[in-house]
Amino acid sequence: xxxxxxxxxxxxxxxxxxxxxxxxxxxxxxxxxxxxxxxxxxxxxxxxxxxxxxxxxxxxxxxxxxxxxxxxxxxxxxxxxxxxxxxxxxxx
Amino acid sequence: xxxxxxxxxxxxxxxxxxxxxxxxxxxxxxxxxxxxxxxxxxxxxxxxxxxxxxxxxxxxxxxxxxxxxxxxxxxxxxxxxxxxxxxxxxxxxxxxxxxxxxxxxxxxxxxxxxxxxxxxxxxxxxxxxxxxxxxxxxxxxxxxxxxxxxxxxxxxxxxxxxxxxxxxxxxxxxxxxxxxxxxxxxxxxxxxxxxxxxxxxxxxxxxxxxxxxxxxxxxxxxxxxxxxxxxxxxxxxxxxxxxxxxxxxxxxxxxxxxxxxxxxxxxxxxxxxxxxxxxxxxxxxxxxxxxxxxxxxxxxxxxxxxxxxxxxxxxxxxxxxxxxxxxxxxxxxxxxxxxxxxxxxxxxxxxxxxxxxxxxxxxxxxxxxxxxxxxxxxxxxxxxxxxxxxxxxxxxxxxxxxxxxxxxxxxxxxxxxxxxxxxxxxxxxxxxxxxxxxxxxxxxxxxxxxxxxxxxxxxxxxxxxxxxxxxxxxxxxxxxxxxxxxxxxxxxxxxxxxxxxxxxxxxxxxxxxxxxxxxxxxxxxxxxxxxxxxxxxxxxxxxxxxxxxxxxxxxxxxxxxxxxxxxxxxxxxxxxxxxxxxxxxxxxx
Numbered sequence: 001x002x003x004x005x006x007x008x009x010x011x012x013x014x015x016x017x018x019x020x021x022x023x024x025x026x027x028x029x030x031x032x033x034x035x036x037x038x039x040x041x042x043x044x045x046x047x048x049x050x051x052x053x054x055x056x057x058x059x060x061x062x063x064x065x066x067x068x069x070x071x072x073x074x075x076x077x078x079x080x081x082x083x084x085x086x087x088x089x090x091x092x
Numbered sequence: 093x094x095x096x097x098x099x100x101x102x103x104x105x106x107x108x109x110x111x112x113x114x115x116x117x118x119x120x121x122x123x124x125x126x127x128x129x130x131x132x133x134x135x136x137x138x139x140x141x142x143x144x145x146x147x148x149x150x151x152x153x154x155x156x157x158x159x160x161x162x163x164x165x166x167x168x169x170x171x172x173x174x175x176x177x178x179x180x181x182x183x184x185x186x187x188x189x190x191x192x193x194x195x196x197x198x199x200x201x202x203x204x205x206x207x208x209x210x211x212x213x214x215x216x217x218x219x220x221x222x223x224x225x226x227x228x229x230x231x232x233x234x235x236x237x238x239x240x241x242x243x244x245x246x247x248x249x250x251x252x253x254x255x256x257x258x259x260x261x262x263x264x265x266x267x268x269x270x271x272x273x274x275x276x277x278x279x280x281x282x283x284x285x286x287x288x289x290x291x292x293x294x295x296x297x298x299x300x301x302x303x304x305x306x307x308x309x310x311x312x313x314x315x316x317x318x319x320x321x322x323x324x325x326x327x328x329x330x331x332x333x334x335x336x337x338x339x340x341x342x343x344x345x346x347x348x349x350x351x352x353x354x355x356x357x358x359x360x361x362x363x364x365x366x367x368x369x370x371x372x373x374x375x376x377x378x379x380x381x382x383x384x385x386x387x388x389x390x391x392x393x394x395x396x397x398x399x400x401x402x403x404x405x406x407x408x409x410x411x412x413x414x415x416x417x418x419x420x421x422x423x424x425x426x427x428x429x430x431x432x433x434x435x436x437x438x439x440x441x442x443x444x445x446x447x448x449x450x451x452x453x454x455x456x457x458x459x460x461x462x463x464x465x466x467x468x469x470x471x472x473x474x475x476x477x478x479x480x481x482x483x484x485x486x487x488x489x490x491x492x493x494x495x496x497x498x499x500x501x502x503x504x505x506x507x508x509x510x511x512x513x514x515x516x517x518x519x520x521x522x523x524x525x526x527x528x529x530x531x532x533x534x535x536x537x538x539x540x541x542x543x544x545x546x547x548x549x550x551x552x553x554x555x556x557x558x559x560x561x562x563x564x565x566x567x568x569x570x571x572x573x574x575x576x577x578x579x580x581x582x583x584x585x586x587x588x589x590x591x592x593x594x595x596x597x598x599x600x601x602x603x604x605x606x607x608x609x610x611x612x613x614x615x616x617x618x619x620x621x622x623x624x625x626x627x628x629x630x631x632x633x634x635x636x637x638x639x640x641x642x643x644x645x646x647x648x649x650x651x652x653x654x655x656x657x658x659x660x661x662x663x664x665x666x667x668x669x670x671x672x673x674x675x676x677x678x679x680x681x
Binding site: 051 | 182183188218415
């Protein structure tokens with residue numbers, strides 16, 4: 001299992017296009033992939049579950065992948081969530 | 093929200109909420125979606141496995157239908173519409189949804205369609221259930237129509253029924269309770285719908301967005317009043333006045349046509365002045381530009397022979413939608429305007445959010461004094477994603493080389509330097525991504541914070557041009573809230589301190605040789621224009637409806653006489669004296 005925590009820069013929950021791209025990417029991998037925010041977890045391949053997490057910019061989320069190509073999957077999805085490196089001014 | 097109809101000879105008026113502005117008229121066509129039974133007729137028959145098979149078939153078929161719609165929309169460049177439908181497509185292959193439906197079939201012995209409906213309803217109630225922040229409530233509530241649209245489609249496919257859409261053989265004003273996104277797309281693309289009346293829906297529902305992008309005047313929220321309209325009633329729909337007139341009398345037709353004429357005669361007056369430049373009587377050429385909030389305003393202005401766009405208030409691109417426009421979409425919009433004014437500057441002001449303007453999908457931070465808070469460039473630098481996306485879009489759109497960027501609410505030179513750095517990074521990213529862009533992008537600043545206006549020389553090295561935002565400048569300089577109704581009188585541009593301040597600003601910018609345009613309300617106030625020209629300003633930017641009037645005014649003025657009266661005004665100590673002097677001056681021009 002590979003797990004990574006990341007601060008979300010795209011408005012995944014509110015923004016239709018990134019959510020669609022994220023789920024499409026997740027579905028390219030064979031492994032199971034979960035995305036979690038606080039105490040709620042969702043299947044990253046399910047757009048309805050993803051939206052139900054209501055993820056916003058600056059939310060801290062965890063990505064977990066289990067199985068074939070788990071590391072690549074987490075990496076690829078992280079890229080979609082992190083559009084630019086953290087910067088101080090961006091934290092406000 | 094619902095109008096009170098006046099009944100007399102079948103003629104009456106109804107009121108609604110604005111969906112999309114404009115005037116439309118035509119015969120009413122009432123459409124009611126046939127009631128679909130919500131589930132299977134007989135419950136499940138046969139083995140569960142069969143129903144799973146039926147389910148998969150139905151989902152495939154529905155997916156095919158949606159795929160065709162998406163393809164057509166993408167070919168037509170309607171990306172936003174296609175996103176709406178793509179979302180529905182993804183629901184059809186959503187593993188959790190499919191799993192839950194199959195569970196319903198295999199474990200709860202439901203028929204395929206009943207299992208499907210149950211899961212869809214669950215999803216819908218999840219969306220409308222708990223109450224998060226109000227902004228996201230709107231977003232999720234908006235998704236409900238997508239789920240319902242999909243649910244109806246799949247049920248229809250289960251039954252092998254064709255789509256039940258209205259047959260429109262002649263132009264009409266369509267009247268119906270609500271439209272799902274796919275219905276709206278299909279119906280409005282027939283080209284037969286002149287106007288749209290909806291019983292339900294808020295101003296930003298998907299069907300309204302779809303109507304607006306096709307410029308179809310739309311009123312929503314009429315509720316039960318739509319039952320008052322009958323097939324064949326002649327309707328006059330005014331999307332701006334938000335009213336519908338049924339079976340109008342001659343008088344009402346005349347009024348309606350008058351409104352249309354007013355909107356058209358404006359074009360005619362503009363036409364006669366169209367080829368005349370804004371030159372003063374003594375030959376001084378004043379640059380006269382317009383301020384816009386959306387590209388739609390520009391079509392009118394094109395006729396007017398403007399000298400460019402003085403300010404494009406881009407926050408309006410971001411508001412009144414459910415999510416921010418992405419880089420691609422923004423680039424397309426900026427490019428379209430750039431192409432309309434190929435040899436004129438188009439000054440794009442970056443997102444000026446905060447104070448009185450908020451984005452529906454961005455939770456507003458509570459500030460005690462929003463106009464002194466995190467707004468303008470402060471907001472931009474605190475949300476660099478947004479700013480970067482906007483900058484990258486502008487870079488990509490600037491292949492014509494006539495776009496410029498203006499930064500709002502600049503207080504420090506450091507802010508401008510930071511943005512220049514960001515632009516550098518943006519260019520680097522665009523190169524890596526293989527997008528072409530124009531590396532020349534002039535960067536200017538709004539002069540609206542007094543500290544900036546006071547020490548303009550500090551900004552000369554970092555700013556290519558200036559735009560004076562008199563509305564905010566006056567507010568900050570006089571210490572009075574623009575949004576306070578009781579203080580409106582105080583916020584006079586003819587206050588002696590303001591007049592002197594403007595004089596100093598004009599002097600500084602003339603000395604520096606860097607152009608300064610005036611883009612606040614003051615530029616379109618007839619009493620203030622001679623003063624501004626007299627103080628030495630040579631660039632004004634006004635709202636499109638004021639363009640011709642101000643052009644006409646400039647042509648009447650003698651600039652050297654304006655110099656004189658401006659000097660006299662500077663020596664006065666009271667606003668009323670200043671106004672009286674300027675009024676007299678105007679009457680003698």
